[in-house]
Amino acid sequence: MPSADVFDHISVVLVETVQPGNIGSAARAMSNMGLSRLRLVRPRGVLSSECLKMAGKAVDIVTGAAVFDSLQEALEDQNIVIATTSSRDRAAKQRLYSPREVAPLVLEYTATQKVALVFGSEKRGLTDDHLALCQYLVTIPAHPGHPVLNLAQAVMVLAYEIYNGQEFDLSPRDVLASQQMRDEMFEHLEKTLLRIGFLSSSNPGHIMNSIRRFLGKAELMPRDIQIIRGILTQMEWFAEEGHKLEAEKVRKP
Amino acid sequence: MPSADVFDHISVVLVETVQPGNIGSAARAMSNMGLSRLRLVRPRGVLSSECLKMAGKAVDIVTGAAVFDSLQEALEDQNIVIATTSSRDRAAKQRLYSPREVAPLVLEYTATQKVALVFGSEKRGLTDDHLALCQYLVTIPAHPGHPVLNLAQAVMVLAYEIYNGQEFDLSPRDVLASQQMRDEMFEHLEKTLLRIGFLSSSNPGHIMNSIRRFLGKAELMPRDIQIIRGILTQMEWFAEEGHKLEAEKVRKP
Numbered sequence: 001m002p003s004a005d006v007f008d009h010i011s012v013v014l015v016e017t018v019q020p021g022n023i024g025s026a027a028r029a030m031s032n033m034g035l036s037r038l039r040l041v042r043p044r045g046v047l048s049s050e051c052l053k054m055a056g057k058a059v060d061i062v063t064g065a066a067v068f069d070s071l072q073e074a075l076e077d078q079n080i081v082i083a084t085t086s087s088r089d090r091a092a093k094q095r096l097y098s099p100r101e102v103a104p105l106v107l108e109y110t111a112t113q114k115v116a117l118v119f120g121s122e123k124r125g126l127t128d129d130h131l132a133l134c135q136y137l138v139t140i141p142a143h144p145g146h147p148v149l150n151l152a153q154a155v156m157v158l159a160y161e162i163y164n165g166q167e168f169d170l171s172p173r174d175v176l177a178s179q180q181m182r183d184e185m186f187e188h189l190e191k192t193l194l195r196i197g198f199l200s201s202s203n204p205g206h207i208m209n210s211i212r213r214f215l216g217k218a219e220l221m222p223r224d225i226q227i228i229r230g231i232l233t234q235m236e237w238f239a240e241e242g243h244k245l246e247a248e249k250v251r252k253p
Numbered sequence: 254m255p256s257a258d259v260f261d262h263i264s265v266v267l268v269e270t271v272q273p274g275n276i277g278s279a280a281r282a283m284s285n286m287g288l289s290r291l292r293l294v295r296p297r298g299v300l301s302s303e304c305l306k307m308a309g310k311a312v313d314i315v316t317g318a319a320v321f322d323s324l325q326e327a328l329e330d331q332n333i334v335i336a337t338t339s340s341r342d343r344a345a346k347q348r349l350y351s352p353r354e355v356a357p358l359v360l361e362y363t364a365t366q367k368v369a370l371v372f373g374s375e376k377r378g379l380t381d382d383h384l385a386l387c388q389y390l391v392t393i394p395a396h397p398g399h400p401v402l403n404l405a406q407a408v409m410v411l412a413y414e415i416y417n418g419q420e421f422d423l424s425p426r427d428v429l430a431s432q433q434m435r436d437e438m439f440e441h442l443e444k445t446l447l448r449i450g451f452l453s454s455s456n457p458g459h460i461m462n463s464i465r466r467f468l469g470k471a472e473l474m475p476r477d478i479q480i481i482r483g484i485l486t487q488m489e490w491f492a493e494e495g496h497k498l499e500a501e502k503v504r505k506p
Contacts, residue, residue: 029406034396057399095472100417141417143287146310153282153409156402160410164353164394198487210480218471227463234451235488 009110010162011037012155013074015130016121020045024054024062025152026119031058033159038065039074039116054152071118071130075179079113082106083126083134084158086148094213096139099158103165105136113176117158122151132209133179135216177220185225186212192232195239262363263415264290265408266327268383269374273298277307277315278405279372284311286412291318292327292369307405324371324383332366335359336379336387337411339401349392352411356418358389370411375404430473438478439465445485449492 012030017023023046027038038061045051046062055062068074075081082102097105109115118134120126131137140149140157149157177185190208193199199207218224265283270276276299280291291314298304299315308315321327328334335355350358362368371387373379384390393402393410402410430438443461446452452460471477 025403025406028399028403031399032395032402032406034398054403056403098417140413142285143416145287146281146284149285149409150278150281150307150309153278153285153406156406156409157413160393160413163396164351193484193487196487196491198484207480210477214471214473214477218467220467224463224467227460231446231451234449235491238449238488239491 007034007110008037009114010035010106011039011078011114011116012159013039013041013071013116013118014043014151014155015041015071015074015118015126017043017151018122019151020048020051021054022122022151023065024051024056024058025150026155027055027058027061027065029152029156029159031061033156033163035159035162036061036064038062039068040065041068041071041074043067071133072179072183075116075118075133076183077114078116078179079176080106080109080115080136081118081134081179082116082136082138083118083131084120084138084140084154085125085131086139086142087125094137096137098141099138099161100165102136102138102158103161106162107165117155119151119154128209132212133183175221177222177225181222181225182216182220185220185229186215188229188232192235196235260287260363261290262367263288263359264292264331264367264369265412266292266294266324266369266371267296267404267408268294268324268371268379270296270404271375272404273301273304274307275375275404276318277304277309277311278403279408280308280311280314280318282405282409282412284314286409286416288412288415289314289317291315292321293318294321294324294327296320324386328369328371328386330367331369333359333362333368333389334371334387335369335389335391336371336384337373337391337393337407338378338384339392339395339407340378347390349390351394352391352414355389355391355411356414359415360418370408372404372407428474430475430478434475434478435469435473438482439468441482441485445488449488 012026012035014023014026017040020043023040023043030036030038040046046065046067051062052059066074085096106115106117118126118130120130126134138158140154142149186208189211190199190204194201194204220228265279265288267276267279270293273296276293276296283289283291293299299318299320304315305312319327338349359368359370371379371383373383379387391411393407395402439461442464443452443457447454447457
């Protein structure tokens, strides 16, 4: 049986869901598996009769859902962000976890961290921009002939694995940096790498995504973010002020 | 990956399903998990638009479903019959299996036997008369506050456990950088951070240890090491050559 407190730290985030019935079904699946925190990014027809009908007894989860204008805003206070994808093309670039592999990670993190489980829209899933905000990528093993699950079914499988993965030692961990702190760091990093000419302003995305990926796995704590931003600030200072000083030296003798 | 032949021996049997959408959703879930044989006992609205819409690409499973007047007739040619129930009251009379416990049994039997997975109606589940026809009883572990899953969700969980009871490789793991590559990168990093004055030469160890810790968790691949060393090289170039150029500029006007 889950500790209610621990499961309170897990949010399900549905991005641009098109069919209101799926929001309701997802809420019911969450409720079945002890989850209650739902976040919706630009949803359609949240309080429609179809949505509430599918939610059944879990109607409180739907009416209590927080609504956001962008995924970025929805994730600002989250520490660990897990995205779901049905695409195996990403396997070449990034490790794909199965729900069973990720469940123990979620249970371990959620003792001290806020964990978001992110699901894309029915038609397009999550875009590359969405995925760039996420640290772990999960795909549900399915038959190659028809591998795309209904949205609420995907929520069920992941929630079921987490609920059923529970016999774990929840050892306290250090508090990790929030998504907002990481985002600000990545903005700072991109700006600095452009300044020193490591990135070209025409196409910084490719390399930035690689950096986001590996730093996303680094379990950065707030202090680590300070170190990285300290290095960046020093690089900028060196780039801006450093040569003025050096130029002085050159001029003086 | 499942052998199609083996999975051909597994049937899903839905008894007196009331909502046609659930039949469609169940068919989609089956299809996602490599199952295709559907049997319906006194269903309602099988070919309704709601049912076909929810089936999506799995519409063939619905149109090809066999329809029966009683559960007994639906099970006549089956060798192993597994019933699902959300009631824990039955535990006193009969062993309750979890989906994870029953999956290996199904996979073992299905090599030579016909296996039926039986699901009751949305409101009443399976009656005692139905259960008397079944050999194994499965219940899905769920939160006591709201333990009853939607019918199609229950089909998904059981089908998912059976599909995943097979051995398969989700994605080959990328080769990570070697310890030597990481060590050389850390040496390079320390040298550069000293050069730009971020580290003091008297005691670089403390901050370098933090960086080693978080980059150590980042599962760096050789290409990631190249990116990091590329940034360092650019910083050095900027620090060494950059001001010469800037100094030139200062001198000229």
